[in-house]
Amino acid sequence: MFTFKKKTEVQEDAQFIFDIVKKYSGDSNIKKLVAPGSGECYLIDSENEITISIADEKVMISNHVFLYKKLFNLSFTDQLKKQVKSDIKKEVALLKKSLLEDETNLLSNISRLNSGESMPENITSVSAS
Numbered sequence: 623m624f625t626f627k628k629k630t631e632v633q634e635d636a637q638f639i640f641d642i643v644k645k646y647s648g649d650s651n652i653k654k655l656v657a658p659g660s661g662e663c664y665l666i667d668s669e670n671e672i673t674i675s676i677a678d679e680k681v682m683i684s685n686h687v688f689l690y691k692k693l694f695n696l697s698f699t700d701q702l703k704k705q706v707k708s709d710i711k712k713e714v715a716l717l718k719k720s721l722l723e724d725e726t727n728l729l730s731n732i733s734r735l736n737s738g739e740s741m742p743e744n745i746t747s748v749s750a751s
Contacts, residue, residue: 636698639681643702646674647709654710663706676702 646652646665653666665674675682679699683690 635692636694639683639692639694640698640702642683643674643676644705646672647706650713654706654713656707656710661703663703665706676706 643665646667647654649667651667651669653664653668655664655666656662657664660677662678663676665676667673671686673682673684675684676699679693679696681690681692681694681699681702
């Protein structure tokens, strides 16, 4: 009788894919999209014209000349999707924090204006032309 051995080695190209997705996903200049229905993830580098698509069991990397397309097991692509979604959540949290600070500053400045204090230097008045 024979037994199946669990494959523990990571394919060399799978490691390259993982490293590429991690690098691109962590870059704030890369556009990150998630399709709501399928959960497919896209990483778009407009500057270098590189697009990475991560679907169930499939990864595609393309630029304006070449297309790399390969099937992987579902657990590997799910791991890649989780990486992208995690980085999206981090960017959203930073954006929300920044918006909250801007709103707080705006309310504080409006409050000062209503109480008769002078306008802070970081607010500029806009005149109609």
